[in-house]
Amino acid sequence: MQHFAELLDSLVFQPARNAKLRLITTYLASTPDPDRGYALAALTGTLDLPNAKPALLREFGVQRLGETLFTLSYDYVGDLAETLSLVWDANVKPDAEATGPQAGHNRPPPSLGEVVDRLRLTSKRETPRLIETWLDELDATGRWALIKLVTGALRVGVSARLAKQAAADLGGVSVDDVEEVWHGLKPPYKSLFDWLTKGAPRPAVATTTAVFRPLMLANPLDEAELPSLDPLAYRAEWKWDGIRVQLAAGGEQRRIFTRGGDDATSAFPDIVEAMDFDAVLDGELLVAHPGIGDVGPTIAPFNDLQQRLNRKTITPKMLRDYPAHVRLYDALFLGGEDLRARSFDERRTKLETWFGEKPRGPFDLSPLIRFTTWDELSEMRAGARAAEIEGLMLKRADSAYVAGRPKGPWFKWKRAALTADCVLMYAQRGHGKRSSYYSDYTFGCWRDEELVPVGKAYSGFTDEELLRLDKWVRDHTTNRFGPVREVEPGLVLEIAFDAVQRSTRHKSGIAMRFPRVHRIRWDKPYAEADKLATLEAMLAA
Amino acid sequence: MTADPTPSDPRSWLFTTPQGLYCAPGDFHIDPAWAVKRAVVTHGHGDHARAGHGATLATRETIEIMKVRFGEELGAVQGLRYGETVRIGDVDVRLVPAGHILGSAQIVLDWQGSRIVVSGDFKRRRDPTCPPFEPVKCDVFITEATFALPVFRHPPDSHEIGRLLQSLKTFPERCHLVGVYALGKCQRVIRLLREAGYDKRIWLHGALVSLCDLYTREGVDLGDIAPVGEMGRNPKDDLFGRDVFKGAIVLCPPGALADRWSRRFPDPLPVAASGWMRVRARARQRGAELPLVISDHADWDELCRTIRDVQAPKLWVTHGREDALVHQARSMGVEAEALHVAGREEEGA
Numbered sequence: 001m002q003h004f005a006e007l008l009d010s011l012v013f014q015p016a017r018n019a020k021l022r023l024i025t026t027y028l029a030s031t032p033d034p035d036r037g038y039a040l041a042a043l044t045g046t047l048d049l050p051n052a053k054p055a056l057l058r059e060f061g062v063q064r065l066g067e068t069l070f071t072l073s074y075d076y077v078g079d080l081a082e083t084l085s086l087v088w089d090a091n092v093k094p095d096a097e098a099t100g101p102q103a104g105h106n107r108p109p110p111s112l113g114e115v116v117d118r119l120r121l122t123s124k125r126e127t128p129r130l131i132e133t134w135l136d137e138l139d140a141t142g143r144w145a146l147i148k149l150v151t152g153a154l155r156v157g158v159s160a161r162l163a164k165q166a167a168a169d170l171g172g173v174s175v176d177d178v179e180e181v182w183h184g185l186k187p188p189y190k191s192l193f194d195w196l197t198k199g200a201p202r203p204a205v206a207t208t209t210a211v212f213r214p215l216m217l218a219n220p221l222d223e224a225e226l227p228s229l230d231p232l233a234y235r236a237e238w239k240w241d242g243i244r245v246q247l248a249a250g251g252e253q254r255r256i257f258t259r260g261g262d263d264a265t266s267a268f269p270d271i272v273e274a275m276d277f278d279a280v281l282d283g284e285l286l287v288a289h290p291g292i293g294d295v296g297p298t299i300a301p302f303n304d305l306q307q308r309l310n311r312k313t314i315t316p317k318m319l320r321d322y323p324a325h326v327r328l329y330d331a332l333f334l335g336g337e338d339l340r341a342r343s344f345d346e347r348r349t350k351l352e353t354w355f356g357e358k359p360r361g362p363f364d365l366s367p368l369i370r371f372t373t374w375d376e377l378s379e380m381r382a383g384a385r386a387a388e389i390e391g392l393m394l395k396r397a398d399s400a401y402v403a404g405r406p407k408g409p410w411f412k413w414k415r416a417a418l419t420a421d422c423v424l425m426y427a428q429r430g431h432g433k434r435s436s437y438y439s440d441y442t443f444g445c446w447r448d449e450e451l452v453p454v455g456k457a458y459s460g461f462t463d464e465e466l467l468r469l470d471k472w473v474r475d476h477t478t479n480r481f482g483p484v485r486e487v488e489p490g491l492v493l494e495i496a497f498d499a500v501q502r503s504t505r506h507k508s509g510i511a512m513r514f515p516r517v518h519r520i521r522w523d524k525p526y527a528e529a530d531k532l533a534t535l536e537a538m539l540a541a
Numbered sequence: 542m543t544a545d546p547t548p549s550d551p552r553s554w555l556f557t558t559p560q561g562l563y564c565a566p567g568d569f570h571i572d573p574a575w576a577v578k579r580a581v582v583t584h585g586h587g588d589h590a591r592a593g594h595g596a597t598l599a600t601r602e603t604i605e606i607m608k609v610r611f612g613e614e615l616g617a618v619q620g621l622r623y624g625e626t627v628r629i630g631d632v633d634v635r636l637v638p639a640g641h642i643l644g645s646a647q648i649v650l651d652w653q654g655s656r657i658v659v660s661g662d663f664k665r666r667r668d669p670t671c672p673p674f675e676p677v678k679c680d681v682f683i684t685e686a687t688f689a690l691p692v693f694r695h696p697p698d699s700h701e702i703g704r705l706l707q708s709l710k711t712f713p714e715r716c717h718l719v720g721v722y723a724l725g726k727c728q729r730v731i732r733l734l735r736e737a738g739y740d741k742r743i744w745l746h747g748a749l750v751s752l753c754d755l756y757t758r759e760g761v762d763l764g765d766i767a768p769v770g771e772m773g774r775n776p777k778d779d780l781f782g783r784d785v786f787k788g789a790i791v792l793c794p795p796g797a798l799a800d801r802w803s804r805r806f807p808d809p810l811p812v813a814a815s816g817w818m819r820v821r822a823r824a825r826q827r828g829a830e831l832p833l834v835i836s837d838h839a840d841w842d843e844l845c846r847t848i849r850d851v852q853a854p855k856l857w858v859t860h861g862r863e864d865a866l867v868h869q870a871r872s873m874g875v876e877a878e879a880l881h882v883a884g885r886e887e888e889g890a
């Protein structure tokens with residue numbers, strides 16, 4: 001437990017992805033089974049433990065410390081779990097000579113495996129006593145981690161995918177190899193680690209269909225390459241502005257996975273209800289209002305989809321106002337048959353046949369776009385103004401479904417970005433390697449005589465440009481608020497973005513999708529930057 | 542404070558003035574925030590020791606520190622040994638180790654059978670750079686309260702230094718940039734690293750050099766230390782380059798961690814060493830990727846233990862979070878109250 005706690009603690013402070021990976025891999029390499037397996041489960045969100053309520057923690061704190069001291073402490077720290085972990089032994093042995101981690105008791109702190117096993121076996125009534133005993137045995141970092149574990153909120157900035165990547169690094173295999181076997185395994189993942197570290201055979205891929213299969217991803221199209229590609233060898237679809245999902249159902253199981261393999265099933269009961277099939281399908285999750293007769297569904301703005309994401313509880317009102325919909329474009333399995341080695345055309349034919357068998361509720365097919373030359377397609381791409389279209393997808397007709405991002409078979413050809421000339425208003429220090437640089441920029445456009453912020457960007461410039469931007473910010477600062485500097489208007493940034501949306505959260509009333517710095521217009525007079533009205537005219541229909 | 546000083550009423554002979562704490566029967570100030578005629582100084586930190594007094598009394602080591610910091614601006618000075626007593630006016634003044642930094646002292650004031658001890662800043666755990674705190678029984682104890690909340694319970698130093706060494710193993714190519722207060726914390730961290738067996742060169746930001754030299758002259762062995770100077774400054778300068786700093790430990794003032802100065806180092810990993818690092822939100826605010834809880838101030842347990850050790854019926858609490866400690870002391874049967882002194886600020890604790 002102590003080891004695991006120190007891992008979580010270092011992850012909290014480490015902003016860089018590679019450094020996080022290194023920390024997790026180092027931990028997995030130096031920790032025995034089953035602890036490392038439970039740690040991996042905790043990081044990937046597959047560890048199901050009985051929960052303790054925050055009220056219990058507060059009660060513990062007041063019991064040990066008294067109301068006054070506990071309240072003063074909590075007010076200062078601001079986080080209940082952390083407060084309790086820090087103050088815990090204050091009244092147990094207030095006169096202990098040593099103030100070390102194990103002062104005042106002689107039992108060794110529990111291992112992570114012991115914590116998990118005993119929590120599972122202990123009755124609900126007995127759990128608080130058990131937790132109290134452990135709090136006595138652990139040091140402050142250990143207590144903090146234990147509380148995170150039993151309140152079910154790890155929040156250390158690690159995605160399931162990242163944790164699996166760390167496990168893959170440990171065994172020198174690809175993360176997609178881990179994904180492939182992952183959903184057939186259970187904590188503490190002994191067979192996984194036997195494979196990764198001890199040369200045991202790779203665990204069998206689960207036999208039920210309802211497991212995550214790593215996705216096939218597209219590379220951005222380099223338009224210069226287009227003439228060398230044969231238009232007849234490719235199929236084209238619109239690229240939809242939703243969330244890529246994988247629907248996997250078979251037997252009694254129905255699950256929805258995000259692109260990274262996170263389980264999103266519970267957020268979309270309306271989709272789950274309609275998954276009465278045995279298949280693994282690839283598609284785009286959208287919010288769409290059902291069509292009538294020949295009229296297809298109406299896709300709602302991306303903002304509406306956001307209302308359905310990251311929600312703990314799904315209300316009937318949300319289901320009614322923001323009905324979920326999946327636009328299908330590929331089939332990995334149908335009726336238990338693995339189609340991944342087959343060509344795109346074969347898979348597509350099977351998908352269409354399957355789809356036509358009966359009404360499919362909140363699903364439809366992403367239509368193929370007919371074209372014979374690249375010019376023709378290019379024109380269609382330029383003419384597509386619907387908000388839900390991000391651009392085009394090109395898929396080789398003979399391409400098998402391969403996990404990862406192979407070069408060649410699939411391309412995404414995004415709609416040409418929109419651009420606007422904006423004025424730099426505020427700059428903020430970055431994180432990690434960029435923490436000594438002002439690298440996050442807030443910029444604005446003109447509304448009459450006033451600049452109003454319209455967005456924030458922290459990418460799109462070279463390291464050399466960053467040095468120059470940083471210096472400019474320092475030389476033109478008019479005000480400081482913590483890590484933020486206000487600068488005098490003077491520098492024009494040409495911002496590229498995918499779309500403009502209405503937003504009630506911003507003073508300007510609009511928000512940009514994916515803004516990034518396209519060019520720095522060192523010479524452009526800032527009075528000639530764009531007007532807010534220009535951006536408003538770009539609002540998607 | 543118009544009443545005549547009487548020994549039975551401590552507030553009548555030691556009280557605060559706009560300049561700071563004032564001892565009436567001795568006619569001197571203690572750690573005054575402004576220039577005064579006569580000052581007794583507990584230790585060399587900036588919020589306690591200032592230049593420009595007519596005369597300054599402190600330990601010999603503190604006087605040396607003040608000479609390094611203020612040079613010629615010091616007026617008349619008198620350096621005492623620990624335990625030595627001098628009479629100022631009608632008051633006997635004695636300096637006793639406080640265990641905070643090199644030269645740090647508690648000030649023991651005896652006047653007509655009444656005794657007040659001013660702790661200055663102190664801690665109770667072992668510090669390889671200065672003698673340990675000595676509890677002195679007294680009628681009034683004036684304590685600091687920088688970390689006077691039960692959330693502040695500093696882990697053993699060796700544990701924290703172990704975390705730094707572990708990080709060097711996990712990230713052997715990254716330069717570990719450790720933010721430390723120039724006086725005390727810097728030299729203590731170096732000594733702790735040496736005690737943990739780290740014998741490689743430790744690099745110093747220019748602002749830390751003169752005080753490290755002073756500690757060395759005072760007999761604290763800091764091992765192989767060297768200033769960073771201009772090394773690695775020029776990005777094209779690979780010969781003297783940045784490679785030297787791969788996997789190295791570089792100490793700098795906390796403010797330099799996110800300063801342009803830090804850019805010369807290869808993939809720097811910012812480390813902060815301070816008692817504040819105990820609270821994660823504060824550690825994050827400072828941008829530390831590795832926060833070490835190493836403090837030169839007493840933690841909650843040490844404060845409570847000290848209240849018991851000095852057996853003073855009266856406790857005056859200054860310099861920090863008074864509420865919790867006043868509450869705690871009262872529950873221990875001590876008559877406690879807050880004492881507000883001018884010019885105190887949070888230091889790199």
Ligand SMILES: [Zn+2]
Nearest residue numbers: 586641662888
């Ligand atoms: Zn101090």
Ligand SMILES: [Zn+2]
Nearest residue numbers: 586588662888
């Ligand atoms: Zn101080």
